[in-house]
Amino acid sequence: MSHPTNPSFDIAHLAHVEVYTDRFEESLDFFTRVYGLTLSGRDETSAYLRAWDDYEFHTLKLTRHHTTGIGHVAYRAASPEALARRVKVIEASGYKAHGWTDGDLGHGRAFQFEDPFGHVFEIYWDTVKYQPDDHDRPALKNNASRFHGTGAAPRRIDHINLLAGDVTEFRRFMETCLGSRVTEMIRLDNGRIGGCWFTVNNKTYDLACTEEHGGGHGRLHHVTYATDTREDILRAADIFLENGVHIETGPHKHAIQNTFFLYVWEPAGNRVELANAGARLILAPDWEPIVWTEADRKKGQAWGLKTIETFHTHGTPPSSKKQP
Structure with a gap:
């Protein structure tokens, strides 16, 4: 096992997240027109944003799926050699390995595996880098594409939060x-860990896991994209309201x-966050975890806002327990 203060850095970054929806056209309209992602391509069942x-x-x-929730979480490896090293570690770990897939429109072959709570992960190296056309080409060549200003228009993917029955596991x-490190965590009075925030690089976190209170299995809490400023989020609140x-x-x-x-x-x-x-x-x-x-x-959030009940119980797909 990699020690949390001596990570392998075989994994470069969070790459993408697959989200299921049983209202595909409405969800796609939200993510493009309102949330402000752009459509890179489509196949028979999925839109790539x-x-x-x-x-x-x-x-x-x-x-497109019969329910909501998460399909898989994908990380990109730091090199082909790093991918091979991680696959060997995963295969020897005792965790469930699904094996290799051929990839999809956005990347080459990927190795899939599963946590004890039903979340599927994949890691890969060969990727498809976005190539802007004349309409989408940025003025500054160090931007991936032109700022389009549609909807909330976040800049990049930031993190994902998953629910698990045992955060320690x-x-x-x-x-x-x-090879992730824990940067911050919640320790409950009974000794259990109520939440952990993980990073594979120097970001403060790219994945969080919090304790499942809704009685579900393999559930998603939220997916998050990052904005440049707080003001972008205030503007987004009005866009969502409208x-x-x-x-x-x-x-x-x-x-x-x-x-x-x-x-x-x-x-x-x-649930989606900005x-x-x-x-x-x-x-x-x-680094020692906070x-x-x-x-x-x-005490609530930083300025005293109390955490609302649905934040502890709502996840997707809905569990057998009554959802808010």
């Missing part, structure tokens, strides 16, 4: 299979990770 400064072909794969999975989007909570500031946030539900019910974490980076090689207690969390 990206933010204007995402360098890859897609960072969100929106897939999920932490073991992330440290073993992806378009009849359910605003769940925010705009406000999290205590954990300092993230300025806004959470909404897209038409099928998947976030701005400023310039926080984890550069220390011996530990938050139950007493800390009862």
Whole structure:
């Protein structure tokens, strides 16, 4: 197992997330016209979407499905050799390995595996970098594409939050299979870990896992894209309001990770966030996780906003328990 203060760095970054929807056309309209992602391509079942400064072909794969939730989480390896090393680690880990797939419109072959809670992950190296056409070509060649200003228009994918029945076991999975580090965590009074925030690079986090309270399995809490400024999020709140989007909570500031946030539900019910974490980076090689207690969390968010009940219970797909 990789030690959290000596990560392998075989994994470069969060690459994309596949989200299921049972209201495909409505969800696609939300993510393009309102949320402000652009369509890179489509196949028989999925739309491939990206933010204007995402360098890859897609960072969100929106897939027509019989329910909501998450299809898979994808990370890009740091090199072909790093991919091979990670595959060997995963195969020897005891966690469920699905094996190799041929990839899709956005990348080449990928190795898929599964955590103990039903979430499917994949890692790959060969990728399709987005190539802007004349209409989409940026004025500055170091941007991935032109800023289009449609809807909320976030800049890039930021992170994902998954739900798990045992966050300690999920932490073991992330440290073993992806070489992730924990940057912040919640420790409950009973000793359980209530949440962990992970990074595979120097971002403060690219994936969070929080304790499942809704009785579900393999569920998604939310997917997040990053904005340049807090003001972008304030403007987005008005855009969501004008378009009849359910605003769940925010705009406000999290205590954990300092993230300025806004959470909404897209038409099928998947939770989506816009976030701005400023310039926080984890550069220390011996970073010690920040530990938050139950007493800390009862104070609410950074400026005192209390966490609403649906934030603890709503996830996708809906569980057998009554959903809010």
